[in-house]
Amino acid sequence: MSKYSMLGQLIAHPGKRDELAGLMLESAETLQGMEGCIFYIINESVDEPDVLWITELWETEEAHAASLKNEGVLAVIQRCRPLIAGVKPVKLRPLGGKGM
């Protein structure tokens, strides 16, 4: 089964990036014990003040899909929603490398 990679920009409403990052870091806490999540990292853009980049790697696409049904994750998504002005996902296929 091939691994599943997610990459995406979250664009916060002006001035709301830090608050959004805080909530996303809480969501990462929920993922700590979640099976199939290899990494899930919240980054802030250096050049774009309202932009976060989320980089994720999962054992399978199914593991990622299952995480989106987790109650803790859903609760965080609900709380993030009012802070988010836009989302730009980048569809990737992970090929290999260190840490996979």
Add this chain to the structure above:
Amino acid sequence: MSKYSMLGQLIAHPGKRDELAGLMLESAETLQGMEGCIFYIINESVDEPDVLWITELWETEEAHAASLKNEGVLAVIQRCRPLIAGVKPVKLRPLGGKGM
């Protein structure tokens, strides 16, 4: 000391992405034993046929800088160069999450 994140697009010359990905995967082999490299993953874009995305996490910015002086890494960079039409780095500050 804070961790160091790299994210970037490599745009191959038309039709050269697979060859470029193969070389980049060799470079990842060189990094397997390299201190300070937490992950270094080569992904292909699903929607853009000439684009690779590289996602990296390092223990420190210095560890990343040191890797660029490694002879094996430099040799791979030289071999990749003729296949690359463009590079778009995204400057990030990693904030936290699972796998950091």
